[in-house]
Amino acid sequence: MQVEIIDPTVQPVPADWELFRKQEGLIAAWQADALTAVAWCSTRPVRLGIVRDGGQVAALFSGEVTGLPPRRGRYAEPGALPLTGWFNCRMLIGFTSGFVFAAELPEPDRVAVLAAFEKALRRRLGRHCLGILYRQVTADMLPLVARRSRPRITTAPNTLLRNRWPDMDAYFADLPRDRRRRLRKIHAEAAEGTRVLAGAGEIDPVQAAALAQATLRKHGSSDAPLPARYFHVLSGEEGVRYFGHLDEDRLLSFDLAFDDGRRLVTTVTGSLEVRDGGRRNLYFDLYLREIDYMIGHGREGCEFGKGMAELKQRFGCELIPQTAVPAAW
Template sequence: MSLTLQIIDPREDPEPAGWERLRTAAGQCVTWRYDLLRAYAWAAQAPVLLTVLREDGVAVGAVSASLRGLRPRRGLYAGRREPAGILDVHAPGNRSQKGWWFAGDLDPERRRELLRGYVSGVRRELGAGWRSFVWREVSPGEPALLPGRVRVNLPTEPLARLATPRTGIDDWYARLDRARRDSLRRRARGFSADPGLSVQVGPARELVTGSEAAALRAENDLKHRNRLFPLAPLPLPYLEALVGGDEVVAIAYRDGGGRLLGLSLILDHPRWPVCLSWGALPPEDGGRKHLYFDGYVRMVEWAIGAGKTGLVLGKGQAEAKRDLGAELVPSSALAVPL
């Protein structure tokens, strides 16, 4: 088959034909919706390049990469492209997913060939100065699919995935050690009975505004700023579009005056929803202790009630998530120099 690349600047270029159909067929979360890609690209600290892979004109996959120039920029980046740099392949606004995916269950050799074609085509498009790649969120077994003879494998935080029981919350509690189980149950009962605290779970557009989500999310993002090529905090226009849509679930904690104390945002999915973020006011600013762990109880209750296979709990706090019954899947960044 003949492979062609449709290389797109989400800031300026129109949505590619059939994009939403492709996203849905590939089972990708709402963060790949084109209006969100555009909002993310305008606020990013490096130009975002979206590439649609087409075989004989039919879209079969996509890759998103940030163009990390040799001279780092701050704030909104200029439209001029740097002459040289690194292609940083990552999912926009979401560390729990990869920056490359395919429609359908393609065999490994075909995936390998498509990614080789992507690398060759993007290098031709960008020029000789763009010879190096970083592929993020690489799972065990995947390095063999990625192009390049010389690789540097950089272990990163594992990805936590929690399979949910079909039979009810008690079966999840039964997986946990006694001390953890007792503390979670006790706090959940206490929070539910507290007249000065409301706990709501449902569509984000009904429970929270974009500005509220941005305020708590920004504080959470700062905890991850010590990473290689740190991602910029998600901007207000992005979060307004995200929580205003149909594919995001919120767990919102408010005090008696309606002040938002804690917020979890979950990217809905038919089988494996993704826990995008958690943010909370610290106790010294009027927040409540232990909301973080109670949030997982509410997530599991929601996932069981909605018939989900499990939850992608994301990265960070790996040991705490393992204590909650999650499997820790090894992950790495694969650097391919020159």
Template sequence: MKVELLDPRHDPEPGDWEELRRAAGQRVTWRYDLLRAYAWAAQAPVMLAVLRREGRAAGAVAASLRAPRLRRARYAGPPGGSRAPAGVVDVHAPGNRSQKGWWWRDEHDPELLAAYLRAVRRALGPGWRSTVWREVSAGEEALLPGPLRLRLPTAPLARLALPWSRLDDWYAVLDPRRRDSLRRRAKTFAAELSVRVGPAHDLVGADEAARLRAENDLKHRSRLSPAPPLPLPYLETLIGSGESVALTYRDGRRLLGLSLILDHPGWPVCLSWGAVPPEQGGRKHLYFDGYVRMIEWAIGSGRRGLVLGKGQAEVKRDLGAELRPSSALAVPL
């Protein structure tokens, strides 16, 4: 077994990375150019590991190297700069809380995860004392290496299965009051706004997407740990990738609402939502209508379901989504 540790900011893309990503069915946020753009804007250095068995790429792990600082820096610092003597390895999916930070070409391989931790210990030194694994689902804890654990429940992940062939079939499973309000608003917005769903590069520019994203990020950003918004180069690459879908609401040429979806033949991921506030000329209830449009698109395109993401759990449950519990698990190195 071999573990290749990379800094996406300056290490070149492994020759077999894209083949591994596609073989594992991973979405566009794991494309190497997107990982590089994310790493340049991150507050902590990103370490990407490619795990190999008998020379064949078998899986990957992405982590942020979080070290204590007297003052919080906005960015991770220059590539190849001196590494902090102590810290925590935070395993998570860059730019997407709906996925895990580790995955496999085939089935889960705990031996490779153990090899990953050994490689991390050798590379970082004894001051790096623990690993935090985020988005650990029920039943996965036993698959992670390491003895003592500290578990912290995190927001559940909402997934909506779509066994229907028509939008009306989904409407039929909703509470009647919710169904009536969604239908009424959908008719109003369709009559008063331009509502479109399709390839992101056809519907929205990265600059206007960045403006809505930044405004939405400011509303939900933690005051204790303010992460910078996704940078313009990241959004340019994401939108132009051919693997993302956009839902747009426009009043004339003005973009009032935007949802970005990571496309996938089975389970697309609703990555982000942003809208102009009503007090600035936006429209109330676009957030709820957005789910109607995304579900309609997913049913019409034959997808098995939609990953609706985290947050607003009760709203998503009312729409028929299953809430899957998850935890963050701290494991000593």
């Protein structure tokens, strides 16, 4: 097997990355230009991996090196690594693991791909890296990475709403009475006072970037904000779906979701504070717009991501366990 480790801030992502992504129907979060945009704004060095077997792409990897010092300085050289740390193997934007295989690749070959990637990454990062931390691993992928004596660390679960309704009326009817009345009211009032986005393929990238950054700061996150370029390169990309509310042309709230034809997967969100000209409960209505889309387009379910699990369960979501697995060199 041949493994290529890529620093997208100084190296072009190979053309067969995008060919593989489209052939395998991967969500647009794996788009090469989008990952490159994330790498350029990240406070941690990003590395991508592509594994080929007989010249054919067998798997893709994404992640970032975390360690000491914990973050890059503003003027750090592109690609510079911390003194020591771990490679966090995860999807850079989203709530899924940082590796995907060719659908037809059998399990023994998948294990061989992981071993080849680990070996190549160890050679590339050298003393700067203590090992790989596989993040956001689901039960079906756990046997591939949690072999031998590697520990398993339970992390915050993902949330999934499984589609079992013919329409929104049936969805609301399934909710407890008090919750049903409140969510119906929120859904109706949001449509009256705003221009609603419900599955749009593009959005104003500058407004989206600013709103996403403001939301991170509101919740005390120190993560680097996404640049406007991230939203720009996704514009018009197959499977990109925006849900949001606008006051004329001013963006008040939005969710970025990816539709792979089977599930809707939510990722980046942004919402104005009421005191900044926003409106109450638009965040809840985003969920309802996504549920409406899921039902109307016959998707199996909608992933609502990590965090606020109790709140999302009120909308009918179930918890999907996820695990972190450290693999020390």
